[in-house]
Amino acid sequence: MRECGVLMPVSSLPGPYGIGCFGKEAYRFVDFLARAGQQVWQLLPLSPTGYGDSPYQSCSAFAGNPYFIDLDELCAQGLLKKGEYERLPWGVDPARVDYGAVYRHRFSVLRAAFARFEPYPPDEYYTFCFLNEDWLDDYALYMAAKGQNGMKSWLEWPRELRLREPGALAALARTAAGEIAFWKFLQFQFSRQWAALKGYANEKGVRILGDIPIYVAADSADAWAGGSLFETDAEGSPRRVAGCPPDYFAKDGQLWGNPLYDWAHHRATGYAWWVRRVRHALALYDEIRIDHFRAFDTYYAIPAGAATARDGVWEQGPGMELFEALRRELGQVPIVAEDLGLLFDSVRRLLKASGLPGMKVLQFAFDPDCDSEYLPHNHPENCVVYPGTHDNATAAEWLATAGKKELAKARAYLGLTKEEGEVKGFLRGALASPARLAVIPAADWLGLGAEGRINTPGTSAGNWQWRAKPGAFSPALAGAIRRQCAVYGRGPAAE
Numbered sequence: 001m002r003e004c005g006v007l008m009p010v011s012s013l014p015g016p017y018g019i020g021c022f023g024k025e026a027y028r029f030v031d032f033l034a035r036a037g038q039q040v041w042q043l044l045p046l047s048p049t050g051y052g053d054s055p056y057q058s059c060s061a062f063a064g065n066p067y068f069i070d071l072d073e074l075c076a077q078g079l080l081k082k083g084e085y086e087r088l089p090w091g092v093d094p095a096r097v098d099y100g101a102v103y104r105h106r107f108s109v110l111r112a113a114f115a116r117f118e119p120y121p122p123d124e125y126y127t128f129c130f131l132n133e134d135w136l137d138d139y140a141l142y143m144a145a146k147g148q149n150g151m152k153s154w155l156e157w158p159r160e161l162r163l164r165e166p167g168a169l170a171a172l173a174r175t176a177a178g179e180i181a182f183w184k185f186l187q188f189q190f191s192r193q194w195a196a197l198k199g200y201a202n203e204k205g206v207r208i209l210g211d212i213p214i215y216v217a218a219d220s221a222d223a224w225a226g227g228s229l230f231e232t233d234a235e236g237s238p239r240r241v242a243g244c245p246p247d248y249f250a251k252d253g254q255l256w257g258n259p260l261y262d263w264a265h266h267r268a269t270g271y272a273w274w275v276r277r278v279r280h281a282l283a284l285y286d287e288i289r290i291d292h293f294r295a296f297d298t299y300y301a302i303p304a305g306a307a308t309a310r311d312g313v314w315e316q317g318p319g320m321e322l323f324e325a326l327r328r329e330l331g332q333v334p335i336v337a338e339d340l341g342l343l344f345d346s347v348r349r350l351l352k353a354s355g356l357p358g359m360k361v362l363q364f365a366f367d368p369d370c371d372s373e374y375l376p377h378n379h380p381e382n383c384v385v386y387p388g389t390h391d392n393a394t395a396a397e398w399l400a401t402a403g404k405k406e407l408a409k410a411r412a413y414l415g416l417t418k419e420e421g422e423v424k425g426f427l428r429g430a431l432a433s434p435a436r437l438a439v440i441p442a443a444d445w446l447g448l449g450a451e452g453r454i455n456t457p458g459t460s461a462g463n464w465q466w467r468a469k470p471g472a473f474s475p476a477l478a479g480a481i482r483r484q485c486a487v488y489g490r491g492p493a494a495e
Contacts, residue, residue, distance in 0.1 A: 005040025210285030253309025
């Protein structure tokens with residue numbers, strides 16, 4: 001069955017409190033998707049944001065972002081009063097997330113809710129804590145310790161806490177019991193609100209395609225508690241870190257700084273941590289996209305402390321062993337492989353052996369000097385096609401900035417005209433692809449230019465901020481999307 005979905009981060013939903021959340025606007029967006037005949041809502045990671053406000057540099061591979069907790073729902077539970085949050089300065093531009101304002105105000109409001117919750121937690125809370133103790137306890141300890149240590153990276157904490165000496169952990173659990181309970185409360189509220197929203201989407205015939213980064217952040221509960229899962233020295237510091245080599249776009253390569261997995265250890269444990277991580281993700285989502293799939297085949301390792309990525313080396317990843325372990329434990333896992341970037345033939349062989357759908361991005365297709373694999377006539381059925389992803393320009397911005405020869409090829413190939421509208425024609429090219437699933441970013445359906453871009457790789461400021469304006473997802477737009485997708489067999493006919 002040919003299908004279509006929309007890429008829309010939760011953070012980009014409209015709403016009154018500085019950032020998109022699991023509130024009324026999220027449910028309205030699900031209604032919009034259903035009216036538009038869409039089968040899939042693709043998200044960015046729901047994890048807490050980290051360096052540069054990126055959801056791909058999170059303090060936890062398992063926790064959810066407290067910013068997404070709906071304050072109005074907490075008010076309905078009797079945990080907040082509207083006057084405690086309605087008039088706070090959440091930001092001056094409703095079309096941009098002001099992360100500074102959200103950080104300053106959101107946690108003080110959530111602490112007020114926790115103060116009312118703490119005396120009489122329901123049984124459901126204790127059940128949640130028990131069922132999630134394999135990650136929740138370490139996460140809450142980490143967050144409490146981070147607060148006690150001025151929010152510094154765990155690599156700068158006192159040695160006994162950095163190395164998780166039992167006495168230090170026991171002392172932390174005693175002295176920070178209330179703080180630990182606060183962070184567990186946030187995860188409980190996140191979990192119950194997300195479960196309700198996901199259930200609503202599924203009832204409306206909309207599946208959730210989630211997203212998990214392949215690596216964990218250097219400053220994360222996962223790295224602090226992981227120990228032998230990663231390449232570290234006796235002090236817990238990474239010996240090598242992740243990145244990518246120099247190329248046309250970055251002469252010194254990219255130095256991401258994520259700790260690398262000790263794949264020999266993972267192999268010896270039957271990839272137990274990865275099984276646990278994917279099982280957890282499948283409890284949140286119907287399907288998952290794994291970022292930087294190519295590193296399961298070969299990954300780039302850079303000495304810790306290096307100033308650039310120039311001195312890295314390629315190493316062998318786990319390959320099919322990992323996916324076979326996942327299938328033994330979890331069955332056929334619905335994964336989309338992000339197979340973009342520098343690809344060796346061995347990466348292509350791994351993708352084929354895994355049977356997973358890869359990704360095709362239309363903006364990469366129009367090299368005037370080659371018959372690109374990203375051109376729709378070269379797409380396999382078993383892939384997911386995008387006009388562009390969250391890391392690319394919007395279609396309108398690409399059409400306004402592409403090179404002359406690229407643009408000429410795109411216009412000729414797609415038959416772009418001013419009468420139809422070049423953005424609409426560009427999206428038509430994705431919908432017409434043989435790919436089983438087409439995913440269109442919400443900003444492209446809205447026809448937005450540079451103001452709708454989500455992320456520009458290689459820049460650390462100004463990303464992850466775009467928000468849709470109230471009323472943007474109108475019934476008229478839903479009808480237009482439904483009709484266009486139906487033409488290409490990607491949904492029900494127009495109502």
